[in-house]
Amino acid sequence: MKQTDLHVTIAGGGSTYTPGITQAVLHNLDRFPMSKLILYDIDEERNEDMYLIIQYMLKTTNHDDIELVATLDPEEAFTDCDFVFSQLRVGGMEMREKDEKIPLKYGLVGQETCGVGGFSYGLRSIKGLLGVVGYVQQYSPDAWILNYTNPETLIAESIRRVYPNANMLNACDMTISIEETMARDFGYDRKNWICQYYGLNHFGWYTEIYDKKLERDVMPELIEKLRNKPMKIASFNKGDQSWQDAWNKLSKILNLFPDYLPNNYLEYYFFPDIIVDETDSNYTRANMVMDGRLKHTKEMANEIRNNDDGNILDFDFGEHGQYIVDMATSILNDSHQRFMLIVPNHGSIPNLRSDAAVEVPAYVGRKGAEPISMRHDIPDFHKGLMEAQNAAEKLLVDGYFEGSYQKVLQAFTLNQTVPSADKAKLVLDDLIIANKDYWPELH
Numbered sequence: 104m105k106q107t108d109l110h111v112t113i114a115g116g117g118s119t120y121t122p123g124i125t126q127a128v129l130h131n132l133d134r135f136p137m138s139k140l141i142l143y144d145i146d147e148e149r150n151e152d153m154y155l156i157i158q159y160m161l162k163t164t165n166h167d168d169i170e171l172v173a174t175l176d177p178e179e180a181f182t183d184c185d186f187v188f189s190q191l192r193v194g195g196m197e198m199r200e201k202d203e204k205i206p207l208k209y210g211l212v213g214q215e216t217c218g219v220g221g222f223s224y225g226l227r228s229i230k231g232l233l234g235v236v237g238y239v240q241q242y243s244p245d246a247w248i249l250n251y252t253n254p255e256t257l258i259a260e261s262i263r264r265v266y267p268n269a270n271m272l273n274a275c276d277m278t279i280s281i282e283e284t285m286a287r288d289f290g291y292d293r294k295n296w297i298c299q300y301y302g303l304n305h306f307g308w309y310t311e312i313y314d315k316k317l318e319r320d321v322m323p324e325l326i327e328k329l330r331n332k333p334m335k336i337a338s339f340n341k342g343d344q345s346w347q348d349a350w351n352k353l354s355k356i357l358n359l360f361p362d363y364l365p366n367n368y369l370e371y372y373f374f375p376d377i378i379v380d381e382t383d384s385n386y387t388r389a390n391m392v393m394d395g396r397l398k399h400t401k402e403m404a405n406e407i408r409n410n411d412d413g414n415i416l417d418f419d420f421g422e423h424g425q426y427i428v429d430m431a432t433s434i435l436n437d438s439h440q441r442f443m444l445i446v447p448n449h450g451s452i453p454n455l456r457s458d459a460a461v462e463v464p465a466y467v468g469r470k471g472a473e474p475i476s477m478r479h480d481i482p483d484f485h486k487g488l489m490e491a492q493n494a495a496e497k498l499l500v501d502g503y504f505e506g507s508y509q510k511v512l513q514a515f516t517l518n519q520t521v522p523s524a525d526k527a528k529l530v531l532d533d534l535i536i537a538n539k540d541y542w543p544e545l546h
């Protein structure tokens with residue numbers, strides 16, 4: 104693998120996460136020497152806006168020796184590249200809004216990656232990712248793809264079926280974000296932690312958080328603190344009440360099930376009725392994001408266009424960019440750092456089916472991910488929840504590849520946020536109409 108002069112392509116270059124990722128790369132050039140950055144997107148306006156923002160960032164940080172390209176052409180984007188960072192949102196925020204609002208019409212959870220909203224997003228996203236991975240196989244088959252396009256389990260499962268040998272890691276920043284927020288809030292240093300965790304993506308539990316410096320498992324004391332008082336949103340989510348709501352629900356889960364520390368996304372499966380009651384069906388998370396970071400990114404691009412003075416670049420996505428660069432560096436330098444990754448189970452969780460796409464700790468080197476084994480069975484409560492979710496995800500992916508209405512309906516019915524098959528059918532039929540330009544035809 105090439106060690107210098109790295110070419111990086113960001114698929115979904117127009118995403119609001121691109122500045123944070125680029126900034127993390129620039130802070131780590133000694134470990135990750137990037138000489139060319141390509142922004143690839145299907146939306147010209149967003150890619151152009153991002154080109155201006157990144158060009159400005161390179162100039163104002165004295166990095167204008169790095170070549171920057173923005174393109175809509177897959178051949179230009181993926182030829183000669185070493186790393187691909189993948190962050191598509193197929194259908195954009197407009198379709199996310201529908202994923203959230205249509206289920207709410209039927210009294211069902213409407214969420215980006217969980218419940219039937221997540222399944223709707225999945226049926227759009229799979230095609231987008233198959234496209235990107237296909238281009239990489241065609242133009243730079245040795246490149247490494249770091250994927251964080253959602254919904255991650257569905258993506259990981261689909262890509263494994265079509266490109267089982269692709270150089271690809273699937274990673275989510277939610278565990279990092281939970282850990283970082285807890286550590287900041289309760290006065291720990293996350294860098295000292297070795298975490299044991301298992302689950303599916305956005306659907307898992309910590310079983311131990313060993314602090315190397317304190318020489319003890321700090322999970323029991325964290326659980327105790329969280330049961331008494333929810334953690335506060337960290338600076339990277341500041342002012343974002345919906346993240347505070349998520350942390351509040353995490354404490355609520357812990358007061359019911361205090362043995363293990365859950366991923367906050369389990370709130371949608373444990374409290375679907377409360378979530379629906381608390382959601383404003385006219386103004387969902389997609390609206391908040393459109394009125395928030397999307398608008399803000401557009402404003403930054405326009406300020407650059409207008410040659411405005413002052414500190415134009417203003418964003419904070421916490422550890423998101425750093426996490427991606429750390430993974431890339433661990434591959435490049437074969438340094439076997441530990442990350443939470445979505446991988447085929449193959450015994451990592453001994454009492455769960457071997458072909459489930461699970462999220463567990465893994466060491467990352469030049470040959471990719473080496474997941475750890477739990478070396479213990481997981482409890483029936485978690486196993487039952489995960490098996491139902493995993494079967495639903497498998498059925499959905501089957502439904503995608505087979506064009507099977509019946510399998511997608513089964514997937515929707517099995518989703519634990521859905522109380523009846525009738526509702527599953529109603530919402531599915533509505534989502535089919537809304538997604539006519541994106542989903543495969545279902546027979």
Ligand SMILES: NC(=O)c1ccc[n+]([C@@H]2O[C@H](COP(=O)([O-])OP(=O)(O)OC[C@H]3O[C@@H](n4cnc5c(N)ncnc54)[C@H](O)[C@@H]3O)[C@@H](O)[C@H]2O)c1
Nearest residue numbers: 115117118119144145146190191192231251252253275276
């Ligand atoms: N796993 C994680 O930890 C994590 C964290 C944050 C965001 N995400 C995911 O990252 C993705 C981007 O999120 P966002 O909020 O920045 O979305 P966004 O809509 O702001 O940006 C996504 C970009 O992808 C582009 N795009 C859509 N389809 C494409 C295609 N087929 N080919 C190339 N580009 C395409 C869009 O035009 C847009 O510029 C989403 O899938 C989101 O769920 C994952």
Ligand SMILES: O=P(O)(O)OC[C@H]1O[C@H](O[C@H]2[C@H](O)[C@@H](O)[C@@H](O)O[C@@H]2CO)[C@H](O)[C@@H](O)[C@@H]1O
Nearest residue numbers: 215253275276277280339340388392420421423
């Ligand atoms: O509603 P959104 O689009 O703001 O967020 C949805 C994503 O949420 C998680 O990512 C968080 C991250 O954990 C947090 O630390 C901070 O950086 O915000 C991110 C999102 O803005 C989740 O892991 C993703 O999969 C979701 O797409």
Ligand SMILES: [Mn+2]
Nearest residue numbers: 275276277305
């Ligand atoms: Mn995630």
